[in-house]
Amino acid sequence: MxxxxxxxxxxxxxxxxxxxxxxxxxxxxxDFNPIHYRDDIAAAVGLPGVxxxxxxxxxxxVQTIVPWLGDAGRILDYGVRFPRPVVVDPETGAELTxxxxxxxxxxxxxxxxxxVTHADTTVLGKAQVRVRLA
Amino acid sequence: MPVNPxxxxxxxxxxxxxxxxxxxxREFARAVFADDPQxxxxxxxxxxxxxxxxxxxxxxxxxxxxxxxxLLAEPDxxxxxxxxxxxxxxxxxxRPIVAGDELTGRLSVSGIRTIGGNAMVTSxxxxxxxxxxxxxxxxxxxxxxxxxx
Numbered sequence: 001m002x003x004x005x006x007x008x009x010x011x012x013x014x015x016x017x018x019x020x021x022x023x024x025x026x027x028x029x030x031d032f033n034p035i036h037y038r039d040d041i042a043a044a045v046g047l048p049g050v051x052x053x054x055x056x057x058x059x060x061x062v063q064t065i066v067p068w069l070g071d072a073g074r075i076l077d078y079g080v081r082f083p084r085p086v087v088v089d090p091e092t093g094a095e096l097t098x099x100x101x102x103x104x105x106x107x108x109x110x111x112x113x114x115x116v117t118h119a120d121t122t123v124l125g126k127a128q129v130r131v132r133l134a
Numbered sequence: 135m136p137v138n139p140x141x142x143x144x145x146x147x148x149x150x151x152x153x154x155x156x157x158x159x160r161e162f163a164r165a166v167f168a169d170d171p172q173x174x175x176x177x178x179x180x181x182x183x184x185x186x187x188x189x190x191x192x193x194x195x196x197x198x199x200x201x202x203x204x205l206l207a208e209p210d211x212x213x214x215x216x217x218x219x220x221x222x223x224x225x226x227x228x229r230p231i232v233a234g235d236e237l238t239g240r241l242s243v244s245g246i247r248t249i250g251g252n253a254m255v256t257s258x259x260x261x262x263x264x265x266x267x268x269x270x271x272x273x274x275x276x277x278x279x280x281x282x283x
Contacts, residue, residue: 015167025165056165056166059191060166070182071172
């Protein structure tokens with residue numbers, strides 16, 4: 001792996017989510033909270049619409065760096081906060097942009113900071129991955 | 135009813151053994167847009183030294199989910215699924231999960247804080263393999279709104 005400097009962008013990508021993405025994730029993960037596929041229930045509990053699973057956003061975000069890392073086993077720790085929901089429109093879906101930047105680096109590990117935005121808003125807070133470099 | 139504060143410190147039994155299947159890993163990989171071949175192609179995973187396909191890092195949620203279902207199933211929990219929002223999530227890995235692993239999760243609730251009408255429930259799920267070795271610990275903070283009476 002080449003020498004890393006704080007601020008380097010190591011990977012980025014854009015993912016388009018649709019309602020189908022949410023149903024697929026619900027089945028794959030076993031998370032059947034209806035706020036992720038039923039507009040009526042989302043509205044009844046006061047949400048602005050059907051939301052993407054936070055864990056879907058978290059999962060697709062870290063996946064952005066796996067090809068760069070080469071081995072998912074180099075990931076030592078990964079944590080995020082979910083400050084703002086991602087509303088997935090039934091017709092137009094939602095577009096998420098992920099940028100992975102070096103936040104800190106030492107001899108053996110680096111902290112990669114993930115910025116995930118949807119409609120110009122950051123949707124994950126403190127999304128940090130600690131990775132083994134060697 | 136509000137979330138029951140007595141859930142803190144409650145002991146939950148370990149989940150039944152979960153056998154990680156290759157097709158399940160592929161299904162999950164597709165769902166999180168994991169296009170690296172180590173998640174889907176056994177030969178690519180073996181080239182990295184793994185016995186079979188490598189699960190995406192957040193796959194541990196599948197076992198954690200089983201433990202959260204134990205929490206929801208407690209008759210006195212006061213937690214209704216549609217009132218649950220995810221506030222924070224963390225995974226601390228000893229090694230990646232690989233197809234063929236037999237995993238067990240053990241839940242503990244470490245804290246419940248009430249803010250306004252909501253309860254912040256912090257729980258840990260320690261996930262171990264068939265030999266009893268630690269694989270990953272998943273920590274989540276859920277915000278639970280009070281259900282209608």
